[in-house]
Amino acid sequence: DAGVIQSPRHEVTEMGQEVTLRCKPISGHNSLFWYRQTMMRGLELLIYFNNNVPIDDSGMPEDRFSAKMPNASFSTLKIQPSEPRDSAVYFCASNTWSGTGYTFGSGTRLTVV
Amino acid sequence: DQQVKQNSPSLSVQEGRISILNCDYTNSMFDYFLWYKKYPAEGPTFLISISSIKDKNEDGRFTVFLNKSAKHLSLHIVPSQPGDSAVYFCAASGDNYGQNFVFGPGTRLSVLP
Numbered sequence: 001d002a003g004v005i006q007s008p009r010h011e012v013t014e015m016g017q018e019v020t021l022r023c024k025p026i027s028g029h030n031s032l033f034w035y036r037q038t039m040m041r042g043l044e045l046l047i048y049f050n051n052n053v054p055i056d057d058s059g060m061p062e063d064r065f066s067a068k069m070p071n072a073s074f075s076t077l078k079i080q081p082s083e084p085r086d087s088a089v090y091f092c093a094s095n096t097w098s099g100t101g102y103t104f105g106s107g108t109r110l111t112v113v
Numbered sequence: 114d115q116q117v118k119q120n121s122p123s124l125s126v127q128e129g130r131i132s133i134l135n136c137d138y139t140n141s142m143f144d145y146f147l148w149y150k151k152y153p154a155e156g157p158t159f160l161i162s163i164s165s166i167k168d169k170n171e172d173g174r175f176t177v178f179l180n181k182s183a184k185h186l187s188l189h190i191v192p193s194q195p196g197d198s199a200v201y202f203c204a205a206s207g208d209n210y211g212q213n214f215v216f217g218p219g220t221r222l223s224v225l226p
Contacts, residue, residue, distance in 0.1 A: 004156070035216075042218030043157070043202060056213065091156055101147045101204065101214060104156030 004105035006092050012111045018080040021108045024073055025094030033102060034067055034077050035091040043091070049075065082112045116140045117205050119217035126224050132190040134220050136203030139184065143205040147214065148177060148188050151200045160201075161188070193224045 005024040013019050025032045033048040047057040049069045057067070064083070069075040079086055089109050093102035118137045126132045136146075144165040149157035163170040163177045163186065170177050176189045190197055200221045204214040 043216035045213070045215070048213065093156070101149070101159050101162065104149075104158070106154070106156050 004092055004094050004103050006090075006105035006108050008108060009106065010109045010111075012113065013082055015083055015112055016081045017112075018078065019082045019086075019110060019112075021077040021090050021092075021110070023075045023077070023092030023105060025075070025092070026103055027073065029094035029096045029103070030072070031095050032069060032075050033093040033095075034075070035093065035104075037089045037091060037107070046077070046090075079110075082110075084112045087111050115218070116143075117203055117215050117217040119201075119203055119220045121220050122218070123221040123223070126193045126222065128195055128224055128226050129192045132188075132193045132197065132222055132224065134188040134190075134201050134203075134222065136186045136188075136217055137184060138186075138205050140205070140207060140215075141184065142207035143184075143215075145206045146177070146179065146186055147204045147206075148175075149202040149204060149216075150197075151202065151219070157202055190222075193222075195224045195226050198222055198224045 007022045031050050034046040036044050036046055046059045047067045048055055052069045065079055067077045087110055089107045091104050091107045093104045095102045116139050147162045148160040150160045151157040161172050161175050161177050163179050168179050174190055179186045200219045202219045203217040206214045
């Protein structure tokens with residue numbers, strides 16, 4: 001099992017550009033979560049999906065953020081246009097309830113200059 | 114308003130001694146709690162969990178205590194080892210499927226040789 005796979009590991013982009021982060025959950029996991037980690041706010045839930053359907057997107061900070069899960073093995077988080085304050089580490093996680101919570105990917109470190 | 118609080122951003126402990134990491138929560142509906150450990154440049158990994166029907170759960174050197182009346186839990190690491198140096202996140206859930214976890218801001222533990 002390769003775990004939750006995120007790409008890219010690092011992304012540096014200029015303000016105003018579109019950024020797309022990608023995630024492949026663990027096969028068989030029916031829930032997928034996008035988190036953002038910052039020094040000030042720690043780990044914040046942005047959105048989560050159950051069986052490819054968005055359940056709660058109340059954590060998505062602005063309309064500039066959007067997430068999709070077209071199938072059980074792939075999800076994207078898009079920021080358009082990006083701003084310097086979006087700089088953070090973005091984690092994807094997946095689970096199927098087993099009492100051990102989520103399995104996290106290694107994260108994408110986004111820097112918007 | 115943070116529902117899960119970890120009021121100590123950092124903690125330093127001598128190798129071999131006990132490390133105690135604290136977590137407080139405000140939502141009385143929370144009934145399942147997890148601790149995650151995070152190393153730099155990696156995603157958080159599951160460490161230990163506790164359900165509200167228990168007040169203690171032990172796994173090797175790691176023990177989690179839950180005080181429901183005080184809405185407080187703590188993670189004890191005995192004995193502490195340099196490899197335990199990491200950021201520790203407390204997470205809580207109150208939904209029926211235990212899927213939507215709220216994370217605390219984390220505590221950085223440094224175990225000194």
